[in-house]
Amino acid sequence: MMQRLRVAVETPQYAGLARALDYACPHHLPAGTLVRVPLGQRNIPGIVWAGAPDQEAAEARPLASLKPVAEVMQALPPLPPVWCDLVDFTARYYQRAVGEVALSVLPPELRKLDNAGLDKRLRLLAKRSGWAMPEPEGSLPPRRKSAKVQSSRPGPAEPAPPPPLPTLQPEQAQVLATLADAFEQAQPPCHLLHGVTGSGKTEVYLRAAQHALDLGRQALVLVPEINLTPQLEARFAERFPGRRLVSLHSGLTPAQRLANWLTAHLGHADLVLGTRLAVFCPLPRLGLIVVDEEHDPSYKQQDGARYSARDLAVYRAWLEKVPVVLGSATPSLESWQHAQTGRYKLLTMAQRVGQGELPKVRIVDMNLQPQPAPGQPAAPLSEPLLTAVRARVERGEQSLLFLNRRGFAPVLSCTACGWKSGCPHCSAWRVFHKLDRTLRCHHCSFTERVPKACPDCGNLDIQPVGRGTERLEEQVAELLQGLERPGGGAVRVARIDADTTRLKGALEQQLAAVHDGSVDVLIGTQMVTKGHDFRRVTLVAAVNPDSALFTADFRAPERLFATLMQAAGRAGRDAAAAASSEMWIQTWSPTHPLFTALRQHDFARFAASQLQEREMAALPPFSHLALLRCEARDAAVAEGFLRQARDMAQALLTEQAADGQVTFYAPVPPHVAKVAGLERRQMLIEASTRPGLQRLLAAWMPQLPALRGQHKGLARWAMDVDPLSI
Ligand code: ADP
Ligand code: ZN
Numbered sequence: 127m128m129q130r131l132r133v134a135v136e137t138p139q140y141a142g143l144a145r146a147l148d149y150a151c152p153h154h155l156p157a158g159t160l161v162r163v164p165l166g167q168r169n170i171p172g173i174v175w176a177g178a179p180d181q182e183a184a185e186a187r188p189l190a191s192l193k194p195v196a197e198v199m200q201a202l203p204p205l206p207p208v209w210c211d212l213v214d215f216t217a218r219y220y221q222r223a224v225g226e227v228a229l230s231v232l233p234p235e236l237r238k239l240d241n242a243g244l245d246k247r248l249r250l251l252a253k254r255s256g257w258a259m260p261e262p263e264g265s266l267p268p269r270r271k272s273a274k275v276q277s278s279r280p281g282p283a284e285p286a287p288p289p290p291l292p293t294l295q296p297e298q299a300q301v302l303a304t305l306a307d308a309f310e311q312a313q314p315p316c317h318l319l320h321g322v323t324g325s326g327k328t329e330v331y332l333r334a335a336q337h338a339l340d341l342g343r344q345a346l347v348l349v350p351e352i353n354l355t356p357q358l359e360a361r362f363a364e365r366f367p368g369r370r371l372v373s374l375h376s377g378l379t380p381a382q383r384l385a386n387w388l389t390a391h392l393g394h395a396d397l398v399l400g401t402r403l404a405v406f407c408p409l410p411r412l413g414l415i416v417v418d419e420e421h422d423p424s425y426k427q428q429d430g431a432r433y434s435a436r437d438l439a440v441y442r443a444w445l446e447k448v449p450v451v452l453g454s455a456t457p458s459l460e461s462w463q464h465a466q467t468g469r470y471k472l473l474t475m476a477q478r479v480g481q482g483e484l485p486k487v488r489i490v491d492m493n494l495q496p497q498p499a500p501g502q503p504a505a506p507l508s509e510p511l512l513t514a515v516r517a518r519v520e521r522g523e524q525s526l527l528f529l530n531r532r533g534f535a536p537v538l539s540c541t542a543c544g545w546k547s548g549c550p551h552c553s554a555w556r557v558f559h560k561l562d563r564t565l566r567c568h569h570c571s572f573t574e575r576v577p578k579a580c581p582d583c584g585n586l587d588i589q590p591v592g593r594g595t596e597r598l599e600e601q602v603a604e605l606l607q608g609l610e611r612p613g614g615g616a617v618r619v620a621r622i623d624a625d626t627t628r629l630k631g632a633l634e635q636q637l638a639a640v641h642d643g644s645v646d647v648l649i650g651t652q653m654v655t656k657g658h659d660f661r662r663v664t665l666v667a668a669v670n671p672d673s674a675l676f677t678a679d680f681r682a683p684e685r686l687f688a689t690l691m692q693a694a695g696r697a698g699r700d701a702a703a704a705a706s707s708e709m710w711i712q713t714w715s716p717t718h719p720l721f722t723a724l725r726q727h728d729f730a731r732f733a734a735s736q737l738q739e740r741e742m743a744a745l746p747p748f749s750h751l752a753l754l755r756c757e758a759r760d761a762a763v764a765e766g767f768l769r770q771a772r773d774m775a776q777a778l779l780t781e782q783a784a785d786g787q788v789t790f791y792a793p794v795p796p797h798v799a800k801v802a803g804l805e806r807r808q809m810l811i812e813a814s815t816r817p818g819l820q821r822l823l824a825a826w827m828p829q830l831p832a833l834r835g836q837h838k839g840l841a842r843w844a845m846d847v848d849p850l851s852i
């Protein structure tokens with residue numbers, strides 16, 4: 127007998143927000159089964175979804191009128207119920223269609239295959255990896271494969287014996303004892319591991335993962351950046367020879383990503399390391415989730431379903447009743463606040479491993495430095511900092527100079543008429559890149575050759591204003607010219623940023639050069655401050671960190687503090703060099719409380735002062751935000767849409783039972799108002815409670831697609847729940 131099946135499919139944005147489509151099938155299929163169903167002229171992938179059919183939909187479309195399911199993907203065991211619950215929650219919380227979320231978090235390759243194609247892939251993978259094929263009809267794989275997997279991947283046939291384990295530091299032992307308890311609990315709490323850089327957090331992750339593996343479970347470890355996965359992968363692979371470890375991130379080929387995802391879903395992977403998308407990886411034996419550098423903004427997806435993988439990891443751990451560890455030297459203020467109120471369990475590691483001391487922080491007051499002669503560019507490094515860098519070079523130690531702006535100069539300007547290198551399509555300057563003499567817009571990528579003369583007045587004297595990493599590299603090389611290294615030879619200055627690492631493998635190559643000591647002074651953007659374990663660096667300097675102090679973005683200080691702490695953590699990782707390690711900061715605001723807290727390596731103090739400010743300003747975590755963004759050629763269209771959307775929401779609020787206060791702010795342009803010819807506008811919604819915000823969004827969002835139709839010329843719109851910047 128034909129049955130009605132609800133199937134989640136990738137529908138156009140917001141169409142039928144919570145609903146799946148109905149299809150007919152001759153037999154029952156469990157929720158989570160992958161199918162292909164007809165939509166229009168095509169067959170598209172879908173997932174059988176649980177829940178009673180929508181009353182309205184059932185009446186409008188009787189069973190006899192439903193199209194049949196085209197194909198059941200029997201080769202794949204159904205996605206587990208907790209996976210469906212996680213997707214359901216994500217769709218509801220971030221206000222997206224459930225089918226959009228469900229399909230977008232599957233490996234893209236999986237969506238393309240039919241059952242025969244998938245079956246072939248699975249057989250190939252099983253043969254290559256040496257495991258038995260899963261039984262069809264959706265039965266789960268055996269709970270536990272033998273620990274020693276005969277991998278046919280390149281590598282030694284006999285796994286190398288694991289290295290001897292280091293003796294735990296007292297703080298590590300204490301943290302692990304708490305985590306061991308958590309594994310025993312029916313509903314383990316969320317743990318916030320606040321550990322200074324070099325306190326041995328990774329060792330804690332390794333031991334906790336060992337605990338999960340010993341229980342026959344899988345461990346999921348999330349990292350913010352693709353670049354950090356190989357390093358971590360190497361550490362885990364070394365610790366767990368013979369265990370199957372897979373990575374999941376967008377840098378894999380589609381075939382690799384599918385193979386790794388399948389390995390995890392079928393229960394054959396013991397460890398999964400990945401970026402934010404890995405939070406959705408189905409794991410039948412999940413036993414532990416770790417979120418490393420939990421404060422990192424990369425955990426927030428910035429398009430489609432704008433989810434926070436960190437927050438979803440916490441939710442997933444709760445769903446699956448497994449321990450979760452959020453680790454950071456500078457936790458997000460949200461997590462820190464939860465730890466203060468006891469909602470999260472705070473674990474602290476305040477000591478660096480071994481003799482490793484935290485570097486001494488030195489603040490250079492730029493107001494007291496000699497100013498350049500009129501017309502001359504300012505020196506990039508103050509006299510005391512330059513002296514310190516020279517001393518490092520002469521001792522054969524490395525320095526890392528951090529400047530968060532790539533290119534040669536952020537703008538070119540005409541000395542006669544004041545013309546500036548603006549982007550014709552954006553409200554932003556185009557950056558001067560000297561290497562290929564181009565002006566490039568970092569927002570829309572519009573690129574042109576540098577004009578020979580001023581386009582406005584014909585003057586030949588066009589000058590770079592300000593400094594990016596490319597210019598810093600040139601200037602520092604000049605300043606250090608003639609200096610001798612201990613072994614003889616000229617000083618080697620190198621740069622790592624998005625421009626030098628465009629080619630595949632370039633970053634690894636450049637990092638290797640730093641590690642093997644063939645670089646004396648490394649210049650880089652934020653990219654180099656994250657996670658890399660530079661053994662020989664004894665001086666880290668923030669060349670110009672001030673701009674972050676004075677932006678409208680309420681999270682800017684939090685982010686700057688995290689970046690500087692993390693940068694400081696690059697120095698003195700080698701115990702022998704730790705004593706002479708220094709973090710230098712050049713600033714025009716030397717008495718800023720942020721720098722005072724940094725000097726004392728006092729995160730708690732910084733967090734307390736920030737939280738106080740946030741509470742006074744009713745900002746997160748003391749309020750809950752959503753941001754409605756839109757774009758149109760004409761700013762008035764964008765603003766009109768937002769205003770009408772607001773009127774609608776206000777009308778809804780008067781109908782709803784109050785759950786705290788909801789405040790709507792006026793539509794405003796974001797920091798960069800126009801990008802690629804489109805005017806951007808956004809409207810902030812601030813609610814005193816999370817349920818209050820969620821209730822409003824649930825009623826409001828379904829009305830917005832129709833409203834959009836009334837505003838001709840509106841290009842795009844999106845709701846961002848818990849936005850990172852406003
Ligand atoms: P974090 O992630 O907190 O910055 P790591 O886990 O990278 O710190 O540890 C810093 C260094 O200390 C690493 O080289 C690591 O191998 C080493 N280490 C960690 N724990 C111990 C220990 N208990 N004994 C000896 N060395 C350790
Ligand atoms: Zn001019």
Ligand code: ZN
Pocket residue numbers: 549550551552554567568569570571572801802
């Ligand atoms: Zn542009």
